[in-house]
Amino acid sequence: MTEGLPMAVPAPGLPARVRIHEVGARDGLQNEKTVVPTALKAEFVHRLADAGLTTIEATSFVHPKWVPQLADAEELFPQLADLDGVALPVLVPNERGLDRALALGARRIAVFGSATESFARANLNRTVDESLAMFAPVVARAREEKVHVRGYLSMCFGDPWEGPVPVRQVVRVAKALMDLGCDELSLGDTIGVATPGHVQALLAQLDEEGVPTDAIGVHFHDTYGQALSNTLAALQLGVTTVDASAGGLGGCPYAKSATGNLATEDLVWMLDGLGVETGVDLGRLTATSVWLAERLGRPSPSRTVRALSHKE
Amino acid sequence: MTEGLPMAVPAPGLPARVRIHEVGARDGLQNEKTVVPTALKAEFVHRLADAGLTTIEATSFVHPKWVPQLADAEELFPQLADLDGVALPVLVPNERGLDRALALGARRIAVFGSATESFARANLNRTVDESLAMFAPVVARAREEKVHVRGYLSMCFGDPWEGPVPVRQVVRVAKALMDLGCDELSLGDTIGVATPGHVQALLAQLDEEGVPTDAIGVHFHDTYGQALSNTLAALQLGVTTVDASAGGLGGCPYAKSATGNLATEDLVWMLDGLGVETGVDLGRLTATSVWLAERLGRPSPSRTVRALSHKE
Numbered sequence: 001m002t003e004g005l006p007m008a009v010p011a012p013g014l015p016a017r018v019r020i021h022e023v024g025a026r027d028g029l030q031n032e033k034t035v036v037p038t039a040l041k042a043e044f045v046h047r048l049a050d051a052g053l054t055t056i057e058a059t060s061f062v063h064p065k066w067v068p069q070l071a072d073a074e075e076l077f078p079q080l081a082d083l084d085g086v087a088l089p090v091l092v093p094n095e096r097g098l099d100r101a102l103a104l105g106a107r108r109i110a111v112f113g114s115a116t117e118s119f120a121r122a123n124l125n126r127t128v129d130e131s132l133a134m135f136a137p138v139v140a141r142a143r144e145e146k147v148h149v150r151g152y153l154s155m156c157f158g159d160p161w162e163g164p165v166p167v168r169q170v171v172r173v174a175k176a177l178m179d180l181g182c183d184e185l186s187l188g189d190t191i192g193v194a195t196p197g198h199v200q201a202l203l204a205q206l207d208e209e210g211v212p213t214d215a216i217g218v219h220f221h222d223t224y225g226q227a228l229s230n231t232l233a234a235l236q237l238g239v240t241t242v243d244a245s246a247g248g249l250g251g252c253p254y255a256k257s258a259t260g261n262l263a264t265e266d267l268v269w270m271l272d273g274l275g276v277e278t279g280v281d282l283g284r285l286t287a288t289s290v291w292l293a294e295r296l297g298r299p300s301p302s303r304t305v306r307a308l309s310h311k312e
Numbered sequence: 313m314t315e316g317l318p319m320a321v322p323a324p325g326l327p328a329r330v331r332i333h334e335v336g337a338r339d340g341l342q343n344e345k346t347v348v349p350t351a352l353k354a355e356f357v358h359r360l361a362d363a364g365l366t367t368i369e370a371t372s373f374v375h376p377k378w379v380p381q382l383a384d385a386e387e388l389f390p391q392l393a394d395l396d397g398v399a400l401p402v403l404v405p406n407e408r409g410l411d412r413a414l415a416l417g418a419r420r421i422a423v424f425g426s427a428t429e430s431f432a433r434a435n436l437n438r439t440v441d442e443s444l445a446m447f448a449p450v451v452a453r454a455r456e457e458k459v460h461v462r463g464y465l466s467m468c469f470g471d472p473w474e475g476p477v478p479v480r481q482v483v484r485v486a487k488a489l490m491d492l493g494c495d496e497l498s499l500g501d502t503i504g505v506a507t508p509g510h511v512q513a514l515l516a517q518l519d520e521e522g523v524p525t526d527a528i529g530v531h532f533h534d535t536y537g538q539a540l541s542n543t544l545a546a547l548q549l550g551v552t553t554v555d556a557s558a559g560g561l562g563g564c565p566y567a568k569s570a571t572g573n574l575a576t577e578d579l580v581w582m583l584d585g586l587g588v589e590t591g592v593d594l595g596r597l598t599a600t601s602v603w604l605a606e607r608l609g610r611p612s613p614s615r616t617v618r619a620l621s622h623k624e
Contacts, residue, residue: 003475004475004476005470005475005476005505006470006505006506006507006510006536007469007470007475007476007477007505007507007510008509009507009509009510009512009513010509011508011509011512011545012512014509157319158317158318158319163315163316163317163319164316164317164319165319192619193317193318193319193585194318194585195318195319195321195581195582195584195585195586196323196544196582196585196586197320197321197322197323197326197585197586197587198318198319198321198585200321200323200324201321222537222615223615223619224318224578224581224615224616224619225534225540225575225578225581225614225615225616226540226578226581226582226585228537228538228540228541229540229541229543229544229582231541232508232541232544232545233323233544263537266536266537266538269507269536269537269538270507270508270538270541272507273505273506273507273508273509273510273538274507274508274509275509302537303534303535303536303537304536304537307504307535307536
């Protein structure tokens with residue numbers, strides 16, 4: 001990287017600081033076809049923390065039958081116990097998953113909902129309302145235990161079966177998740193079709209209906225190259241939590257080189273350039289993604305990782 | 313593509329219409345290693361026009377020694393004569409190039425300047441002021457002939473030798489190009505390092521110093537994944553001319569899969585989603601990029617092209 005680049009030039013109306021919710025270790029690795037050793041996952045999370053990430057989604061307590069790649073959650077989670085000051089949320093699908101997470105001392109959990117009936121059916125084998133009913137006791141018990149709860153909301157902009165998703169439909173489920181007691185939401189553009197006006201329309205409507213912007217994270221996919229401009233649009237409306245995946249890990253359903261998750265490095269490049277503080281060291285993070293890509297046997301789809309690692 | 317996606321949701325403060333200055337046939341193909349047949353280039357330009365593009369940079373009248381890939385300019389340009397209503401600018405480096413372009417009836421030319429001394433030296437073997445002196449008679453004569461002149465300005469945000477490029481330095485050269493008589497400028501982020509605040513700071517300063525925003529085009533590279541968010545930032549300040557390259561052709565100096573130019577398809581996806589009119593049919597454009605990629609023997613780096621062509 002040429003010294004002094006990107007040049008930091010703030011833009012008006014953006015937050016001073018953004019919290020990056022790093023999903024590579026969970027959302028990224030869960031899609032790997034070959035088994036990733038537990039020790040490698042633990043080292044990955046430690047390296048992410050060393051690069052300055054403070055919220056690192058660690059694993060999932062879903063039934064091993066559904067996500068075999070994360071079947072080692074019980075083994076992995078205790079290996080992260082030394083990471084003081086780093087929030088390590090874990091995904092829990094139901095009460096059984098919550099039991100497992102609480103038994104290991106997890107202090108942050110996430111449930112995974114859908115804004116559309118089609119995806120709720122495909123992913124959870126339930127209607128949207130049935131899935132909310134399934135989450136209710138999970139969220140209630142987590143709150144009793146003073147555990148922080150994130151509610152993921154998938155398919156907030158488009159759905160592969162249903163096409164465009166109306167804003168009012170997303171707002172209804174978002175409010176329902178908040179009413180259950182979620183501390184924060186993550187609005188997912190699961191198939192990557194969102195554009196900035198749609199993002200701002202959803203955020204404005206949520207604000208109008210009483211879902212506070214500081215309880216909202218955005219989770220964009222780069223399938224059509226839109227993730228970073230959507231992120232900018234969200235920051236312009238006051239969002240300060242952004243999900244991203246180191247190296248762009250994960251979410252490549254149809255082509256090796258196509259991407260799913262927004263790469264954390266591409267995000268940090270933009271935020272560094274905007275003078276928005278993240279606490280992340282881009283050089284160390286890139287080195288971590290290069291290191292992991294070598295172990296996974298294929299290059300990172302992150303443009304920033306590719307550019308920086310080819311120049312070094 | 314799922315029907316109805318992207319869903320069109322306008323964002324406040326954006327232009328109703330954007331003119332895409334398509335650079336794939338010139339800026340894209342000039343970097344090809346193997347010779348692209350003239351007939352293939354002519355078909356490519358015709359297909360771009362069929363997809364709705366109305367400004368298609370066709371070729372370059374630079375000396376064949378420097379850009380052998382475009383040595384067939386005299387042969388190619390007359391094959392585009394049937395494209396009524398399509399602007400076909402051509403690059404001319406000097407008076408000799410202008411003579412050649414005028415002899416073939418070109419009505420739009422472009423000169424290629426640099427905001428930095430290092431790149432002026434590397435690319436033009438001149439200082440910035442010497443290059444402006446070289447352009448002066450070219451622009452003057454073009455204006456006498458009522459030929460439209462675009463002034464490219466490279467390295468407006470960062471330079472591989474000099475690092476960050478101060479805004480005042482870019483503004484000085486931009487004003488000098490306008491004073492020579494250029495009708496429009498194209499602000500180039502040649503190494504892809506710009507971020508949205510930097511883009512807006514440059515545009516604001518140009519406006520303050522009397523360079524009208526409607527005379528400005530933006531030319532972003534996607535090296536670090538920033539091109540589309542920078543474009544959004546430019547649109548928010550009133551820019552209505554955006555350079556892009558079909559399929560993301562061109563500008564891959566160090567890795568096959570890394571990209572240079574913003575892909576026109578990724579841009580059109582965003583603009584379609586924002587309800588900003590371009591006149592471009594995304595499906596036909598994508599089909600053209602897939603068709604060309606097959607002939608060039610490697611996949612398009614455009615995320616939208618990859619996503620749409622894998623789903624079809």
